[in-house]
Amino acid sequence: MAFTSLLPVAPPDLLQAALEVSLTGFILFRPVYEADQATITDLAYVYLNPAAQRWLHLPECPAESFRTRYPGALDTGIFAFYRDTFLAGQPGRYDVNYQHDGLDSYCQLAARRAGDLLVVSFSDTADQPRTAVEEARARAERERQHFHDVLWQLPAQVATYQGPHHVFSFVNKRFSALAASPGLLGRPVREAAPGAGGPEVAALLDHVYTTGESVHLQEV
CATH class of the missing domain: 3.30.450.20 (PAS domain)
Incomplete structure (x- = not known):
């Protein structure tokens, strides 16, 4: 018997409910291409679940692009991770200490392509005690900045x-x-x-x- 047949709620409604109560941030991006339609230059927001909205202080579907909102994503490798994961079509993981653009967080990112969209899941440790390693990374990032x-x-x-x-x-x-x-x-x-x-x-x-x-x- 299929798993979905055991559910009391239709799968789309269940997915929406899961996204709304999740303690993990979820983001849907659509790649932005150059005129050649081959080179990804930016990412457009499609959807942020409530957890992502709280952590990033953004609305459900921001009008500005990812690189416009977070220019530091280029130097920290986040944009390259998103772009390369989308192009590869395989799941990817990336850990980063992000201290740019009003944020100070050690983030764990997971991403995967879904059709013409990129699905991103992330956890933010800003409100948790930092280990000695994370503190050292934070100091190094402050010095780099x-x-x-x-x-x-x-x-x-x-x-x-x-x-x-x-x-x-x-x-x-x-x-x-x-x-x-x-x-x-x-x-x-x-x-x-x-x-x-x-x-x-x-x-x-x-x-x-x-x-x-x-x-x-x-x-x-």
């Missing part, structure tokens, strides 16, 4: 890159103001800022990434 803030305010152009394609992971205020192309974060330097120094700079980044050698040049 302080360093981030210092770099952001420097009166010089600062950018950091990740991977062999030199994907922008951070640009400070001055770099953003002088860049010819908006929306640099998460994009390879050759695509996002082809005019930033030309092929010579791209070749220099390739050399540094491959060899690990530091390079010092005088700005002219």
